[in-house]
Amino acid sequence: MPDSTPGARPTLEAVAARAGVSRATVSRVVNGGAGVRQPLVDKVRRAVEELGYVPNHAARTLVTRRNGAVAVIIAEPEFRVFSDPFFEQQVRGISRELTAHDSQLVLLWVEGPGDYERVARYLAGGHVDGALAFSVHNDDELPSVIHRTQVPTVFGGRPGWPGAHGELAVPYVDADNRGGAREAVRYLVSLGRRRIAHIAGPRDQTSATDRLDGYRDVLLDADPELVAHGDFTEESGARAMAGLLERRPDVDAVFAGNDLMASGALRVLRERGLRVPRDVALVGFDDMASVAGTTDPPLTTVRQDIEGMGRLMVRLLMRTLNQDEPGAGAPGSVITPTELVRRASA
Amino acid sequence: MPDSTPGARPTLEAVAARAGVSRATVSRVVNGGAGVRQPLVDKVRRAVEELGYVPNHAARTLVTRRNGAVAVIIAEPEFRVFSDPFFEQQVRGISRELTAHDSQLVLLWVEGPGDYERVARYLAGGHVDGALAFSVHNDDELPSVIHRTQVPTVFGGRPGWPGAHGELAVPYVDADNRGGAREAVRYLVSLGRRRIAHIAGPRDQTSATDRLDGYRDVLLDADPELVAHGDFTEESGARAMAGLLERRPDVDAVFAGNDLMASGALRVLRERGLRVPRDVALVGFDDMASVAGTTDPPLTTVRQDIEGMGRLMVRLLMRTLNQDEPGAGAPGSVITPTELVRRASA
CATH class of the missing domain: 1.10.260.40 (lambda repressor-like DNA-binding domains)
Structure with a gap:
């Protein structure tokens, strides 16, 4: 049969x-x-x-002598793929581009750092041609573990680990987090807002610190009390907003480090009877369809092409694998542009 | 470094x-x-x-001579892992049990049947010791594709494909779908309900047809108009409920083939002004925490140990891999018991 x-x-x-x-x-x-x-x-x-x-x-x-397979490794304290639309979209882009290269996507499951040694063994075993990795936190051991296996690897997100610009340098794909943040804050300034707060993400993630840097690029002398930190979750955005309102009840705009935190901030603003955008203008980051399009009012946000970044990671890896070929240059990293998407919240 | x-x-x-x-x-x-x-x-x-x-x-x-890795393959027309809590729980069980066996979980990404040939190449390439597969629809080619690779495989869910009890027989792990359905329907009978409807899942999935068989075991002479079909989504449960109410407005109980369809049925019952459980008693299947525990009223449902089934799949595969060892018997399939969980909806 x-x-x-x-x-x-x-x-x-x-x-x-x-x-x-x-x-x-x-x-x-x-x-x-x-x-x-x-x-x-x-x-x-x-x-x-x-x-x-x-x-x-x-x-x-x-x-x-290729295996026709590429590993995807997502390092997170808790495996968030299932609940995080960001990874979902990025893996979708990776999957489609790998299919175009007739290469099998092999997701190596990681529940925590205790699994790294086993993952390294699989990589070193010669079962894949290369790897695409997401190592979000700067103190994560994964990059160094992967480095030892000598498997060609492209990272998603700008590396922030020690040695990332020296012996542990790797090609990576990221969005222009700093430029996107600058555009968001400049837009709020252009609306006449003068007390613009920022809800930043975790201090150990470059996507968060780059966006904070972009905010500071525009507002050189911003009151430090206008910056609060969350962890990219909805709940942390709500907590950060409550703290901001306590310290600076006169805030007239908020740039949140991602859409989920913006959504949490929006909830708190409404609970306090503040109108968005009239009393407080609000801008997010990501343009996650499941968040930015469904809030009330819909979020003005900085769009990054998440699926496209996944595709680019594959193309960069394929260039790395073909480096031996005559005429192929060493691949660098890629920063993709962002775009301000104007909706009702600002 | x-x-x-x-x-x-x-x-x-x-x-x-x-x-x-x-x-x-x-x-x-x-x-x-x-x-x-x-x-x-x-x-x-x-x-x-x-x-x-x-x-x-x-x-x-x-x-x-082992690779220390096991492939997980989920065949679905659209890759549903991200949105389906059932697969999430099952893969979590698999991951934990594989970790206990110091074996790496390698998820082979499948977006559709066009990817099967590539998946088969990876399996045949000797990169994994065995595979765990979920092939949901009876006409799916995946089982036959995997069979050709000769890689030891355990399936999740009772196989319904042609040849599943002959040349394409495989060990599998499933819940006692039929027995669980019987218990649910008997419970509704014991409450004095006499016009008990069933919202069944797709006709080409054994988990759906086994539950329908269980319903019929108890209600041998049930009016065929009391059976409606959905596709295990919330929306299809709502549609099926609307159809049932049109054909048989006197229905006094509904056994839905899963919690999501029960949740859709509940929504329609409420819209029509029917009280649950007083006018219509409602029972689901799965005991999915994100569904059964959050409806109003909470769902009475048939619990299956989804994570436990994932763990059992690994144990069964490991037994298959050790069959050459002296004293090891050929592994059979495993049917795990279900349990009626009584909440407010029935």
């Missing part, structure tokens, strides 16, 4: 039968030929050519 | 340096030794022993 599937491509079995070898041998040859004696390798390659229909990928693998 | 990490285990580099070979050679030996000449294999094994600190896993791999 398996072979009667309409439109099915020829199977390893067909090649094995033609070559007079086991499936395992065919599989080993298709995956690089390690440990297979040369006469058998030749037999299998002949069968592959004679059958003619072998998937492009396998034929290419015979030449490139 | 990488090697100065406090408490770090010895790296492949250390072994390579001691053995006087490349990292790649050490990695190949640790992963089975394919394609490495015997003198080098011996050198590496000696270095491994001399350094003494080599991770247990690698030492074991030298003996067992």
